[in-house]
Amino acid sequence: MTKILKEMNEKMTKILDYFKKKMAKLRIGKANTDMLDDITVEYYKNKVPLYHLSSIEVINSKTILIKPWENKNLSLIEKSIMKSNIGIIPINNGRFIKLVIPSLTEERRKEIIKSNTRKLEQAKIRLRNIRRYYKYKIIKYVSEKDFIEKYKNDVHEATKEYIYKIEKIFENKKQEILKN
Structure with a gap:
């Protein structure tokens, strides 16, 4: 029993x-890398988790920085973030992607x-x-x-x-x- x-x-x-x-x-107005866990990137016809293609770090309470291992993946990562509907618009500067978390x-x-x-x-x-x-x-x-x-x-x-x-x-x- x-x-x-x-x-x-x-x-x-x-x-x-x-x-x-x-x-x-949950996105509650603070930067948290957990909110990116479900994001996958179309990479050579395979869905690959975002964290496999880049480093992800919290810069401050409102900013997440995503640095791809290879620069050619920058636009792929940006598109995946846009498609994910997390409600944040990525800022691509050519070397990394910055996510600024808006206040609620x-x-x-x-x-x-x-x-x-x-x-x-x-x-x-x-x-x-x-x-x-x-x-x-x-x-x-x-x-x-x-x-x-x-x-x-x-x-x-x-x-x-x-x-x-x-x-x-x-x-x-x-x-x-x-x-x-």
């Missing part, structure tokens, strides 16, 4: 980790919080679906009523713990968005 609970915890941890990554990539308006802050509240709810729904699945699995494989209730309670408590962790991550990000 502990195998089932361990399996459930692994799945819930994956959801938690995914949610953490999504929150880390109050309206944009509320919009970001609203859209990420939906992501929070989706993560909570996924956790509840896992809870439902494992409660069913316990009923199916455990024969003694006392153990069924104990394991169902363990599943419920684990779910509550993961939901609390996700809400805490979201609340911290929300405060960060409102503060900056």
Whole structure:
């Protein structure tokens, strides 16, 4: 039975980790290289992650500098950033690309919080679906009523713990968005 609970915890941890990554990539008016993680560049007919073709560094709280390993990739990187819809216009000076992160308006802050509240709810729904699945699995494989209730309670408590962790991550990000 502990195998089932361990399996459930692994799945819930994956959801938690995914949610953490999504929150880390949010553009909140501060330079953060995580926002570029999903950008791929069309390089010799292959999609290559941006960080494979260049160095990426945060210069200050509002500026990211991208220096390609090869100068010929500069325009490819610039096009990929434009296509990525991260909401930042790259500045190409012929040797590197500079991304200046614009400050957020109050309206944009509320919009970001609203859209990420939906992501929070989706993560909570996924956790509840896992809870439902494992409660069913316990009923199916455990024969003694006392153990069924104990394991169902363990599943419920684990779910509550993961939901609390996700809400805490979201609340911290929300405060960060409102503060900056």
